[in-house]
Amino acid sequence: MRLCRFGNGRLGVISGDVLRDVTAALDALPSFRYPLPAGDVLTDHLGSLSPRISALARDAPALAVADVSLLSPIANPGKVIAAPVNYQKHLAEVRASAELHHHNQIAVIQTAGLFLKATSSLVGAGEGIALRKLDRRTDHEIELACVIGKRGSSISRDQALDHVAGYCIGLDITIRGPEERSLRKSVDTYTVLGPWLVTADEIPDPGALELRLSVNGDVRQHSSTADLILGVAELIEYASSFYTLFPGDVILTGTPEGVGPIHPGDTITACIDTIGTMHVAVRAADDER
Ligand code: MN
Secondary structure, eight states, X not given: OEXXXXXXXXXXXXXXXXXXXXXXXXXXXXXXXXXXXXXXXXXXXXXXXXXXXXXXXXXXXXXXXXXXXXXXXXXXXXXXEEOSSOBHHHHHHHHHOHXXXXXXXXXXXXXXXXXXXXXXXXXXXXXXXXXXXXXXXXXXXXXXXXXXXXXXXXOOHHHHGGGEEEEEEEEEOEEOSSSOHHHHTOSTTOEEEEEEEEEGGGOSOTTSOEEEEEETTEEEEEEEGGGBSSOHHHHHHHHHTTSOBXXXXXXXXXXXXXXXXXXXXXXXXXXXXXXXXXXXXXXXXXXXX
């Protein structure tokens, strides 16, 4: 199943170029009083809601996907986890360029570990990227994004894929510079998730997906998740050895080589096999603050 969020918080099922509005399925979610439970409520209840979503989709009027504005398919992740240098060729390009490493020591992922991005940086493809700090270099990074579906801690790599709800394309937009990654990568709109969530049953092997990113039609990044240093299962094992993973938590698995600058007016096209393609517009944030 391909699930999207669009418009004013509506829920949709994607089939080809067509979208069916299944927002009424959300009525079956439990309601809460403060304090809210940890994790994303829809992702947590996706299993029990799926039959209702499928039933609603059969009778819902068809909308064209191209006519809606896509939001992040996950509304309320508890955390956005990211892998810093998880492709060998990206590690090599960062180490070779002062513009990329800024004299920070760039360790392999087994030493560098993971970092967190602010959940307030999250947007969907239709919301676009609003660039701040226009005097500094800001880069695109395409990444396979894994969404956790089942709570767990100290998960073994053998069990890890059982904890996955599904996959999206992720963009880990990054200001280059000397500050901590979590600051440079947590600007509002600097985490793009989309175009929709593809449930894990449609992607039994997340380790063999081709990724492509172009800017204004020029191909910048082209690789495969087969080149990940730590694959999805290993990342879940590693992350959950430090902290509990909750439904809706997002793991950005790292970017391959070919990162490069983006500017206001650019259009990023990001594609991952089996998931789909998303177009993301880049603008300057200055006039909206
Ligand atoms: Mn990244």
